Amino acid sequence: MLYTDKIIHYTSEERIRVSVALTKNITEAVRKCHKLSPVAAAALGRTMTGALLLAGDYKNHEGVSIRIKGDGPLGAIYADAFDTNKVRGYVDNPIIDIPLKENGKLDVGKAVGQGQVTVTRFTPEKTTYTSQSNLVTGEIAEDLAYYLYTSEQIPSTISLGVLVDRDYSIAASGGFLVQALPGADDEKLAQVEANISNIGAITTYLSNHIDGEGLIECILEGLHYKELYRQNLHWQCTCSQQRIESVLLSLSDADKQELLKDPQVEMTCHYCGKKYVISQKELQHLYNC
Ligand SMILES: [Zn+2]
Numbered sequence: 001m002l003y004t005d006k007i008i009h010y011t012s013e014e015r016i017r018v019s020v021a022l023t024k025n026i027t028e029a030v031r032k033c034h035k036l037s038p039v040a041a042a043a044l045g046r047t048m049t050g051a052l053l054l055a056g057d058y059k060n061h062e063g064v065s066i067r068i069k070g071d072g073p074l075g076a077i078y079a080d081a082f083d084t085n086k087v088r089g090y091v092d093n094p095i096i097d098i099p100l101k102e103n104g105k106l107d108v109g110k111a112v113g114q115g116q117v118t119v120t121r122f123t124p125e126k127t128t129y130t131s132q133s134n135l136v137t138g139e140i141a142e143d144l145a146y147y148l149y150t151s152e153q154i155p156s157t158i159s160l161g162v163l164v165d166r167d168y169s170i171a172a173s174g175g176f177l178v179q180a181l182p183g184a185d186d187e188k189l190a191q192v193e194a195n196i197s198n199i200g201a202i203t204t205y206l207s208n209h210i211d212g213e214g215l216i217e218c219i220l221e222g223l224h225y226k227e228l229y230r231q232n233l234h235w236q237c238t239c240s241q242q243r244i245e246s247v248l249l250s251l252s253d254a255d256k257q258e259l260l261k262d263p264q265v266e267m268t269c270h271y272c273g274k275k276y277v278i279s280q281k282e283l284q285h286l287y288n289c
Contacts, residue, residue: 072113
């Protein structure tokens with residue numbers, strides 16, 4: 001079977017919702033684009049997967065932006081999920097390298113450090129809601145679950161994982177989000193928690209089951225559930241010449257005058273690395289001078 005990145009949403013009669021995201025291709029694409037070190041690839045892959053899972057949990061929302069700002073060497077991590085199945089992201093310091101943990105795993109928590117996670121949700125009416133919570137471990141999954149609980153009052157379990165191969169390519173990437181809907185049975189929730197701990201590390205599971213097969217059966221074992229819908233996932237940017245022009249138009253008059261002195265203005269998109277070049281003539285035209 002040909003592998004594709006995807007998100008699958010499930011619901012159970014016991015009022016528990018689960019979303020499973022498979023993001024190997026997306027994390028590999030962003031790793032190559034930003035030349036990410038293994039720990040940076042793990043941190044950004046987890047955050048982008050988390051953004052897709054959070055974006056999918058309300059159908060009436062247009063998108064989610066996550067910013068994880070810790071005091072570790074990685075700097076800030078940014079991820080935007082939009083149209084329910086597209087994502088982009090970057091980190092401040094893509095090439096940092098830090099020692100592995102004693103168990104041989106990448107130390108994302110240390111690379112991120114202590115700080116805050118900020119989540120902004122966009123509605124179709126263009127309203128935005130932004131909330132913040134403290135980072136718990138810097139390992140991303142626990143931080144997002146804590147955010148959902150403290151800021152949105154949604155009891156959730158999140159698991160996120162990225163496995164980096166010896167040649168630094170991405171061997172596995174993905175995760176899942178489990179949410180208790182109002183009225184969910186405590187006993188069934190405890191069963192799901194026990195099921196999840198039986199799964200073990202998500203990276204190990206996904207490296208053995210590249211298409212995530214069998215994962216939902218493990219998470220919701222003993223419950224009555226059905227698939228709601230599934231979508232393929234894509235790494236995509238929202239930058240364009242028009243957006244660059246609107247940034248240039250929003251500058252102060254003093255900054256505009258400064259830019260007009262240059263023979264051309266070069267701007268590079270942080271998210272996808274695309275370079276935009278605006279000639280002095282084009283800039284004069286844009287500024288009506
Ligand atoms: Zn871009």
